[in-house]
Amino acid sequence: MIVAATDTSAVTNDWAMAEVIKHPRVLKKIQEELDIVVGSGRMVSESDLIHLKPERHLPNDDITRVEISHGPDFKILPFSAGKRKCSGAPLGVKLVLMALARLFHCYDWSPPDGVRHEDIGTNEVYGMTMPKATPLMAVAKPRLPAHLYH
Numbered sequence: 001m002i003v004a005a006t007d008t009s010a011v012t013n014d015w016a017m018a019e020v021i022k023h024p025r026v027l028k029k030i031q032e033e034l035d036i037v038v039g040s041g042r043m044v045s046e047s048d049l050i051h052l053k054p055e056r057h058l059p060n061d062d063i064t065r066v067e068i069s070h071g072p073d074f075k076i077l078p079f080s081a082g083k084r085k086c087s088g089a090p091l092g093v094k095l096v097l098m099a100l101a102r103l104f105h106c107y108d109w110s111p112p113d114g115v116r117h118e119d120i121g122t123n124e125v126y127g128m129t130m131p132k133a134t135p136l137m138a139v140a141k142p143r144l145p146a147h148l149y150h
């Protein structure tokens, strides 16, 4: 249960962070969305999650819909399907979204000195949870008022 819940969520976070930091334009869009919904006077809370709709910043013809499935229909199946499908899926989605929303709302992210955005590695290691082959290294710079971090 602990392995099913922790590594899966941590690896999903790791991939999402890497892809977003690699694409600063995407990070900016996400932060714009968070600033509209949450503002800069407090941190993201769970009740904000349903109001986050980053696709509102995209031109209409640019919207890509990714359908996550819970059935055996060969769409994206991050939680598997059938009798043994992930019983923690709703919690997993919330945990990952909450962590990412706070990390992107609270901090600006960039690669370490001397590393270009496009050089952030996105190779995977084969295994149960398909982790990144190289650990993500990034610099976090606070973007909210200092008192919120205490």
Ligand code: HEM
Pocket: 001, 004, 005, 006, 008, 009, 012, 078, 079, 080, 081, 083, 084, 085, 086, 087, 088, 089, 091, 092, 093, 095, 096
């Ligand atoms: C992003 C996060 C997560 C992902 C991607 C994920 C994915 C999966 C996958 C692919 C399976 C295998 C299903 C199979 O054997 O076919 C699974 C099983 C399972 N997961 Fe998750 N999971 C996540 C989070 C969680 C959380 C947060 C919990 C619990 C708090 C959890 C509990 C379980 C349990 C108990 C099983 C075994 C189900 C069974 O064999 O009956 N998972 N998960």
